[in-house]
Amino acid sequence: MAAKVTLQRLAEMKAQREPIVMVTAYDYPTARTAERADVDMVLVGDSGAQVVLGHDSTVAVTVDEMLVLAGAVRRGVQTAFVVADLPFGSTEVSDSQAVATAVRFVKEAGADAVKLEGGGEARLSRIRAIADAGIPVVAHVGLTPQTAVALGGLRAQGRTADSAARVVREALAVQDAGASVLVIEAVPADVTAVVLPRLRIPVIGIGAGPADGQVLVMHDLLGITEGRTAAFVKRYGTVGADMVAGVAEYAREVRSGAFPAAEHVYSATEEAVDAARSALGDRED
Template sequence: MTPVPTTPAPTPLLSQPAAPAARITLTRLTEMKAQAEPIVMVTAYDHPGARLAERAGADMLLVGDSGAQVVLGYDATVRVSVDEMITLSAAVRRGADRALVVCDLPFGSTEASDAQAVETAVRFVREAGADAVKLEGGNPDRASRIRAIVAAGIPVVGHVGLTPQTATQLGGLRAQGRTAESARRVVTDALAVQAAGASALVIEAVPSEVVAAVLPRLEIPVIGIGAGPADGQVLVLHDLLGITEGRQARFVKRFAELGDAVVGGIEAYAAEVRSGAFPAPEHQYPASPEAVRAALEAAASVS
């Protein structure tokens, strides 16, 4: 009996790399809010920080003016310049493939006029590749700045409650919304920011009960930092990784202790350098006998 020919099994395809995750957009953030899917935001100030945050699954990267202190060593956020912030922001942009990049507009770069605010925001988009800019405050002047920037086609993330750039007026870096007057201001500022056209809102250092009172009125995603449950949360990278030294804000949780690990690693390196254990042979490059002879001859020939 003649055997029936069979079709050979198809050759297995080489494994293909997974398709890159879809880039986070403002529309996606709105969908996440509607679906009660928590939004993860973390600060980033350089290329490796952005890469690592993306690998960890962060949805939003905030190039915060907190970089003034945790990266540049200033004593307050108001010290950082537009040029410095653009340098940090551009580095983060180069490291971010998926996350939505939001850049803080530093103190002094928007206060003079709507025109100044638009000019600054345009620089962050054009020179740093920002997806959105963040602006503190919700008073009428700040709402006007938001409207102007949005009218120029640039998305804005608002920021109310504790606003570090104007902390002196608030009595220092302390929680807001703890008195009747302050609670009313938080609520009215939040609603004013939304009405001005902001795409999202950060609320900082406000009792969760006060935030809960305004959340039902906010259709834009709300990111909390020391403000209880919200649509998402943000923390400063150096705080959550245990790199920042000194007293931390009440709302900070340290999820790692990289500061101690870094010190331990450098101490071990220094000890091996001082003892002669490093570099060991495996850390050195081999040379051919001819190269060694040539080097010796060259050294001997120089008077």
């Protein structure tokens, strides 16, 4: 078995320019898939609200729901570094609320780190408080889905002068606040390239061009997600179509009587069948 991925290992990978591979997972089977594929980091993203729980946005998912997802992922992963998203509403009230929520994800779900969106003053305070409590924080700037309404919707950031400057300022600020890793989402590669040399912590890109590593939603990259995906998504499989085809074939065989066939049923002795008949007695239904 490979050695457990730690913060120290991630820092070494950055220093050695060894790309970091990160994917999302939301349950035990997808966690096992990530582990068997030898990824370095697994994110239990609040995107699970949409991907596996069927909500319209990430803001609907609760702490308890995320704890269930994160716990299932933790049980499926032995070596990858597990990061759990702190859902909307679980950190906004105060630093103490944020720390209490982060502690639950470490103690109850076994997360190695928690992820917090945003780089404004309040978010920096939360990062400092959680890091001071001894819990590694993965920061997230650029497009932050939990507050997408304030950003004008789910759209790329850093494409105007003001927005690009804000992304750079927030990236440096979350590092100074104590974040151990940074995710930059939906930002032009040229803007990411400006700030990357100033960042000492590993930087994971998603739609942000080359960085120390990359992250994609597993259901997107495997082709399970229905409908359109973000422009930065590359599909590496057609699992969704294969799943539909398999279930449709099963349904056809059940309806036609082809399933179950003889090889799919158990055999019984004549004595067992006679006993079953005898157990009916003279009952009439």
